[in-house]
Amino acid sequence: MAAIAVFLIAEAIPALQANNSSFLTELLWTPNNTPPVFGIGALAFGTIMSSALALAMAMPVAVGVALFISHYAPRKIAGALGYVVDLLAAVPSVVYGLWGVIFLVPFMQGPSEFLNEYLGWFPLFSGDPVVGRSMLTAAIVLAIMILPIIAAISREVFLQVPRMNEEAALALGATRWEMIKMAVLPFGRPGVMSAAMLGLGRAMGETIAVALIFPATFGITFGILGPNGNSIAANIALGFAEAGEVGRGALIASGLVLFIITLVVNMAARMIIARRSGASA
Amino acid sequence: MSIQTLSTGRRAKDLTVRCLVYLAFAVAVIPLVSVIYLVIKNGMARFDFDFLYRSMKNIGPRDAGGGAYHAILGTLQQVGLASLMSVPIGILTAIYLVEYGGKGRLANAIRFFVDVMTGIPSVVAGLFILAFWVLFLDLNYSGFAGALALSVLMMPTVVRSAEEMLKLVPDDLREASYALGVPKWRTIVKVVLPTALTGIVTGVMLAVARVTGETAPLLLTVFFTDSINANPFTNAQMGLPLFVFDQAGRPNDTAIDRAWAGALTLILIVMLLNLVARLIAYWRSPARGR
Numbered sequence: 001m002a003a004i005a006v007f008l009i010a011e012a013i014p015a016l017q018a019n020n021s022s023f024l025t026e027l028l029w030t031p032n033n034t035p036p037v038f039g040i041g042a043l044a045f046g047t048i049m050s051s052a053l054a055l056a057m058a059m060p061v062a063v064g065v066a067l068f069i070s071h072y073a074p075r076k077i078a079g080a081l082g083y084v085v086d087l088l089a090a091v092p093s094v095v096y097g098l099w100g101v102i103f104l105v106p107f108m109q110g111p112s113e114f115l116n117e118y119l120g121w122f123p124l125f126s127g128d129p130v131v132g133r134s135m136l137t138a139a140i141v142l143a144i145m146i147l148p149i150i151a152a153i154s155r156e157v158f159l160q161v162p163r164m165n166e167e168a169a170l171a172l173g174a175t176r177w178e179m180i181k182m183a184v185l186p187f188g189r190p191g192v193m194s195a196a197m198l199g200l201g202r203a204m205g206e207t208i209a210v211a212l213i214f215p216a217t218f219g220i221t222f223g224i225l226g227p228n229g230n231s232i233a234a235n236i237a238l239g240f241a242e243a244g245e246v247g248r249g250a251l252i253a254s255g256l257v258l259f260i261i262t263l264v265v266n267m268a269a270r271m272i273i274a275r276r277s278g279a280s281a
Numbered sequence: 282m283s284i285q286t287l288s289t290g291r292r293a294k295d296l297t298v299r300c301l302v303y304l305a306f307a308v309a310v311i312p313l314v315s316v317i318y319l320v321i322k323n324g325m326a327r328f329d330f331d332f333l334y335r336s337m338k339n340i341g342p343r344d345a346g347g348g349a350y351h352a353i354l355g356t357l358q359q360v361g362l363a364s365l366m367s368v369p370i371g372i373l374t375a376i377y378l379v380e381y382g383g384k385g386r387l388a389n390a391i392r393f394f395v396d397v398m399t400g401i402p403s404v405v406a407g408l409f410i411l412a413f414w415v416l417f418l419d420l421n422y423s424g425f426a427g428a429l430a431l432s433v434l435m436m437p438t439v440v441r442s443a444e445e446m447l448k449l450v451p452d453d454l455r456e457a458s459y460a461l462g463v464p465k466w467r468t469i470v471k472v473v474l475p476t477a478l479t480g481i482v483t484g485v486m487l488a489v490a491r492v493t494g495e496t497a498p499l500l501l502t503v504f505f506t507d508s509i510n511a512n513p514f515t516n517a518q519m520g521l522p523l524f525v526f527d528q529a530g531r532p533n534d535t536a537i538d539r540a541w542a543g544a545l546t547l548i549l550i551v552m553l554l555n556l557v558a559r560l561i562a563y564w565r566s567p568a569r570g571r
Contacts, residue, residue, distance in 0.1 A: 060305065061305045061308050061309055062305075062309075063305075064301060064302045064304070064305020064306065064308075065305050065306050065309045067302050067305075068302045068303065068305060068306040069306075072299065072302050072303070073306075081306070083559070084310060084313070085309055085310075087313060087552075087555070088309070088312070088313050090490060090491075090494075090551055090552065090555045091313070091316055091317075091494075091548065091551075092493070092494025092495070092496070092522055092544075092547055092548070092551060093494060093495075093496065094494065094496045094522045094525045094526050094529075094544070094547070095316065095320060095494070095525070095544045095547060095548060096316065097526070097529065098320075098525060098529045098540055098541065098544050099315070099316045099319060099320070101529060102319075102323075102529075102537065102541075103315070103319055144312045147309055151309070175287065175291055175292070175294070175295035176295055176298075176299070177294055177295045177298040177299070178291070178295070180298075198400065201400045201402075202400070204402065205400075205401070205402020205403065205404060205405065206402070207402070207403065207404040207496070207497035208496040208497055208500075208522070208526055211526075212526070212529055212530065233402060233404045233497065236404050236408065236497075236501070237404065237496075237497055237500055240500065240501055241505075248411075248416070251408070252408055252411070252412055255404065255405050255408040258402060258404070258405060259401070259402070259405045262400060262401065262402055262405070263397065263400075263401075265400075266396075266397050266400035267397055269400075270393065270396050270397060274393075
């Protein structure tokens with residue numbers, strides 16, 4: 001861990017010194033020019049935006065899936081159904097990328113135009129050129145990829161709800177939904193929260209799938225349907241082959257930022273889990 | 282006195298939630314079905330003898346034909362090397378955590394860092410090896426560098442799963458062994474490890490399956506090549522995920538077809554590993570009754 005940080009910092013410093021603008025706020029990424037100019041601004045924005053969108057889409061579905069497997073599906077097939085969802089996690093990310101760029105990108109053209117036409121007043125869906133290869137498509141692929149981990153952890157938490165609490169709620173005449181609302185969700189909330197944060201960390205670090213889909217532009221726009229979007233990880237994958245000395249250092253510096261962000265998110269998630277298990281033990 | 286029926290509102294709410302939950306599951310399964318269907322359908326077109334036994338040497342993106350032999354070979358070598366490095370270290374760490382460390386400070390710190398390390402983005406692991414191996418030690422891009430990056434990703438997963446399995450071994454077994462005067466290390470080798478073996482094997486295979494599909498770290502450490510390089514210690518190699526990524530980024534139909542076939546090969550390998558792991562877990566698990 002420490003070694004990772006040390007080597008990344010050591011290799012990033014020369015590039016940062018050669019940089020001709022502020023690394024944290026500059027939007028452009030032209031480290032191979034002379035003089036080199038690059039900054040993390042647009043990339044960090046793209047990373048956070050796409051991950052947040054993915055999380056917003058994956059969360060309800062994942063919790064629904066977890067509830068389905070823990071409380072709705074017939075006992076006998078619940079395990080098998082859980083396995084099916086776990087299979088989603090087994091598909092390599094490059095395959096999702098391929099699927100996304102060949103199938104989902106053309107497929108999203110229609111729905112994107114629909115959203116733009118009828119919900120265009122909402123800043124997220126505004127903007128003029130509407131394309132399939134957009135932030136939204138990338139976020140959908142990310143959502144599919146983080147769904148299994150959120151669903152799996154939430155399922156474990158829901159299964160740990162004390163049987164007594166559930167039966168007490170049912171005995172008071174609660175419907176199944178009321179039982180879930182009263183007994184399962186309050187008990188599972190911290191677990192689901194930490195699952196969401198682990199999913200967020202996963203989404204931010206995901207590289208190949210989004211590298212294939214993102215149009216790789218540099219700028220900050222809130223319209224998620226237009227031809228823009230990029231992320232730190234995708235930029236590393238795409239920019240690496242043509243990077244020179246400074247360019248490589250710059251990419252390593254951006255990787256360092258990604259490392260720190262995901263580290264913080266993951267640590268927060270583990271903290272939540274640790275505190276909870278400490279309290280219940 | 283009669284049994285009161287539920288009010289319409291409550292019943293409607295219950296039904297709505299039930300529908301939503303079923304719907305959520307359906308929504309989650311759609312992409313899986315779609316991905317697998319498309320990969321099989323499009324992958325079969327080029328999934329032939331040539332694809333498995335030829336490399337991409339002297340084949341341009343627009344030419345038909347060409348294969349992924351170099352990539353499959355590279356993947357097997359890289360993943361094999363990564364496993365050779367990370368599995369022993371991972372299992373030894375897990376043994377330390379369960380048998381020696383207990384609830385001590387050091388063990389808890391290791392546990393925490395292993396947990397956090399499972400969340401390291403794969404691209405960062407790749408960058409780390411790039412910075413350390415290629416830039417700092419000034420060595421070449423090679424299959425071995427890729428294997429190093431993969432083992433950084435693999436180690437925490439192996440430690441976690443092996444630790445869980447070792448914890449499941451009942452203390453009674455250990456105590457019985459001690460009571461017979463068997464020293465601790467022999468107890469671990471002869472009693473604890475055989476008991477937990479199937480679980481550990483399952484965990485290792487799942488970890489292998491996971492890193493087999495990793496692309497980003499390879500991109501930064503193995504680089505690209507179109508020809509067969511059977512020596513993982515010198516010069517650039519290829520990997521199956523890299524092959525898919527490379528071909529998918531090209532606009533020609535012939536390249537896209539190769540990408541699909543590569544994806545099919547990759548999924549077959551990964552799913553096979555997964556399936557075998559699950560079957561071992563299912564058939565040999567001592568807790569099968571649960």
